[in-house]
Amino acid sequence: MSTRYFPYLLVLTLFSTYSFADIITTSSPLSIRQTLSSSDGSFELGFFSPNNTSQNHQYLGIWFKRITPRVYVWVANRETPATSLTANLTITSNGTLILLDEKQELLWSSGEKSLLTSNRCHAELLNSGNLVVVDNVTGTYLWQSFDHLTDTMLPLSSLMYDLPNNTRRVLTSWTSNTDPSPGEFLAELTPEVPPQGLVWKGSSPYWRSGPWAETRFSGIPEMDGTYVNPLTMVQDVVNGTGVLTFCALRNFDVSYIKLTPDGSLDIHRSNGGTNGWIKHFEGPRSSCDLYGACGPNGLCIRSISSTTPTCKCLKGFVPKSDDEWSSGNWTRGCVRRTELSSSCQQGKDTSDGFYRVANMKPPDSYELVSFGDAEECRQGCLSNCSCLAFAYIKGIGCLVWNKELLDMVQFSEEGEFLFIRLARSELAGSKRIKILVVSAISLCMFIILGLAAFWCWRYRLKQNGKARVAMVETSEDSWKSSLKLENVSGLTFFEMHTIQTATDNFSISNKLGQGGFGTVYKGKLQDGKEIAIKRLSSSSGEGKEEFMNELKLISKLQHRNLVRLLGYCIEGEEKLLVYEFMVNKSLDTFLFDLKKKLEIDWPKRFNIIQGIARGLVYLHRDSFLRVVHRDLKASNILLDEKMNPKISDFGLARMFQGTQNQDSTGRVFGTLGYMSPEYAWTGTFSEKSDIYSFGVLMLEIITGKEISSFSYGKENKNLLAHAWESWSETGGAGLLDQDIADSESGSVEAVMRCVQISLLCVQHQAMDRPNIKQVVTMLTSTMDLPKPKQPMFVLDTSDEDSLSLKSNDDKDLFSDDENKPVQE
Structure with a gap:
């Protein structure tokens, strides 16, 4: 009988040597012959031997599944390879990943402890390449590989530092192409103001990017006006934190950043398949890029083709050692030929001046000072005896140097102007x-x-009659020129006839919605791709300023919870924006529809709340600029085919730079009911204005009721008043939409928690509201919540002279159209 069944047993054995898993649980670990794939098949987790060097050394890692040659993007047990074929990855009940060998000895652990109460969790590989441990009950991420990078950054991963908590997230190279153990190179984001990227070789600086200038690194000339930057930066000087996020390369299927074993920080891209990888960027690119190649006060003339630096002393400087300099040893650099004026030290007017050097990489060890313009920057440096140089850089402001000028590079083009302080005799x-x-x-x-x-x-005498016609004829060219100046490269310019064909000449049957700024249509391109076109009304409030604002914002912002802008069209007075099409349209079409609301149960609603919050974290904290949306509402939340939310409509958004955190406007736009009191009354807005809107939106998602039309009881209480009363009496347990409440009996505690968080968000004083990171922490943890203060809209309004905004019917005070579009 054993002979009879032997072929079947052999087949089963062959198939069992390489199988696939969906998730990792306490009862289903990942063995050395199994792999775990992301749901879209882009990434794979499993055991490997680097470049098939030795099957006796197995590492647990993640790689691109469909693209050759194989690229490993994360490794768990870098220093402790498995030496047998019986190792496995499992997960404990409290959410800790552990890698065990054949003797059940620990090779690697995620080392994360959780405050779980459910003790039920699993691990899965996301489509982003992020390995996550998920709580089965709340859906909270308890641990993720993106927080523990090795040598590679994938889109949505980030480098960071947190000074108060003494933590940082860095890249560490492999020792060699066949050895994943930590090598001698490390890449980090520095805590300077502004920050810069720095690669270390052991304990010595190896290469740096130069200070961050709003949308680029000022020491990388390739990041010029035509470069679509895949990086975003947020630095919070007050709280001592900084985050540099990789947001993917536009127009390419996949991309990644890798710190190689030889210290090169490279960006690679691919359109998938067997076409392989293309190097998009590398740093350092030349011998001049190596840190301090020409020593203090030495200038390196950059040439991509040169294998050795070309060094010279700055004007007014001479080699510290002529013999060393002539022999090619530039490490000791240059010294001043003529010392600076002594009158500065004596408190008198100095006779020093400045010599301008163009196309420069700003030196290291800079200091940001708050001067209003370039002339104030020059005068400030001149009046400070210790100031040796200054630069006024767009996107940064005034930088000064009080130490020796180190790591200076001069490019053939691009770069910044650097002003060197010299004695007057050197400038005569x-x-x-x-x-x-x-x-x-x-x-x-x-x-x-x-x-x-x-x-x-x-x-003018001859052409006066034709001037007005000429102005109309050149309007389109003027728009296009302005767009180029506004840095929106990377977007597709659509011809008007293409848009007309896609929408059947703006047929009423393709109309998706009508808003205060225009009409939205569904379209279909010739390749079958569905799009949404926002046709801005010539009579709307969104003119050139709002149009340029939305283009500039969304072309740079990339996040899974933000709508994606594909392109634009301008012809004459027509201004159109082209977006990805969202199959499920907007949140309000589900939430406030008696039938469709049944399709979004509480788990889906909670997922939508979390997704919106993650999008706001990106806008407020993780994007290259702090962005306040100013019109967050249900109709501006779009839903993809998996009901994942995407924040849309950035026409009213405002950007903040540096430590700026609020602004004011004389034009109050938005939707009454969602607007915070300080914005509605005074035009002052900040991140906390969006938090208020988010709190109102949360209550709408929980109750399934619209803020503008809700009325409860004989006193006609509005939604905020009803929510406050319910929370005060029962903790908000009865607020869940009654149409789905019967099937969600196990979610009462989660609903009550969300009600309390929403009431914290709609407190009257902006300073009392949590910021978005605190909101996310509240949503994803079991921490005790503070007690909210009574919302202003809930106060007694029996006095007709009261200043309370309890009434939601005063829409004539505001400029926004009452109609809400179902698709941006």
């Missing part, structure tokens, strides 16, 4: 030449301007 010769040149140029300009004025006078 150049000053005489400058006077002659300026005089000659001034004379020429005077003659040219005179001729131009005469020509313009003659021309």
Whole structure:
């Protein structure tokens, strides 16, 4: 009988040597012959031997599944490989991943402890390549590989530092291409203001990016005006934190950043399949990029083709050692030929001046000072005896240097202007030449301007009747020129005939919704791709400023919980935005529809709440600029095919830079009921304005009732008043939408918790409201919640002269259209 069944047993054995798992649980570990795939098949988790070097050394890692050659993006047991074929990865009941060998000895552990009460969890590999441990009951992520990077960054992962908690997230290279153990190179985000990227070789700096300038690193000339930057930066100077997030390369299926064993920080991209990988960026690119190649006060002239640095001393400086310098040893750099004026130290007017050097990578060890413009920056440096150089950089402001100038590179193009402080005698010769040149140029300009004025006078006499027509004909070119200046490269420009064909000439049957700023249509391109087109009304409040604002914002913002802008169209007075099409349209079409609301039970609603919160974390904290949305409401939350939320409609959004955290406006736009009191009354808005709107939106999601139309009891209480009363009496247990409440008996505690969080968000004083990171922590943990204060809208309004905004019917005070679009 054993002979008879032997072929079947052999087949079963062969298939069991390489099988696939969906999740890892306490009862179903991942063995050395199994793999775990992401749901879309992009990534795979399993055991591997680097470049098939030795089957006796097995590492647990994640790699791209469909693209060759294989690239490993994360490794767990970097220093302790499994040496047998019986190792397995399992998970404990409290959410700790552990890797055990054949003797059940620990090779690696995630080391994370959880405050779980359910003691039920699992591990899964997300489509982003992030390995996560998930609480089965709450859906909370208890641990994720994105918080423990090795040598690679995938889109949505980030480097960070947190000074108060003494934590940082860095990249560490492999020792070699066949050894994943930590190598000698480390890449980090520095806590300077502004921050910069820095690669270390052991304990010595190896390469740096230069300070961050709003949307780029100022020391990387490739990040010019045409570069679509895949990185976003948020630095919170007050709280001592900084986050640099990789947001993927636009127009490519996959991309990643890797710190190689030889210290190169590379960005690779691919469109998938067997086409392989293309190197999109590498740093350092030349010998000049190596840290301090020419020593203090030495300038390296960058050439991509040169294998050795070309060094020279700055004007007014000479080599510290002529013999060393001539032999190619530049490490000791240069010293001043003429010392600075002694009158500065004596408190008198200094006779020093500045020499300008163009196309520069800003030196290291800078300091940011708060001067309003370039001239104030120059005067401030001149009046400070210890200031040796300054630079006024767009996106940063005034940087000064009080120490030796180190790691200076001069590019062939791009770069910044650096002003070096020199003794007046060092500038004398150049000053005489400058006077002659300026005089000659001034004379020429005077003659040219005179001729131009005469020509313009003659021309205007002849062309006066045609001026208005010319203005209309050039409007489109003017728009396109403005767009180029606004840095929206990476978006597709759609011709009007393409849009008309896609929408059947804006057919009423393709109309998705009508809003205060225009109409939204569904369209279908020739390749079958569905799109949504926002056709801005010429009479709407969204003119050039709002249109440019939305383009500039969304072209740079990339997050799974934000709607994706594909392109735009401009023709004459027509302004159109083209978005990805959301199959399930907007949240309000489900939430406030008697039949469709049954499709979103409490788990789906809670997932929507968390997704919106994650999108706000990105806008408020993790994007390259702090963004306040200003019009967060149910109709501006779109839902994809899996009911995941995406925040849309950024026409009213405002950006903040640096430590700025609030602003005011004389034009109050938005939707009454969602607007915070300080914004509605004074036009002052901040992140806390969005928090207020988020709190109202949470109550709508919980109750299934719309803020603008809700009325309860004889006193006609609005939604906030009803929620406050319910929470005060029963903890909010009865607020869950009655149409789904009967099937959600096990979710009462989660609902009550969300009600309390929403009431914390709608407190009258902005300072009392939590920030978005605190909100996310409240949603994903079991921590005790503070008690909310009574919302302003709930106060007694029996006095007709009361300033309370209890009434939701005063819509004529505001400019926003009452109609809500179902798709942006």
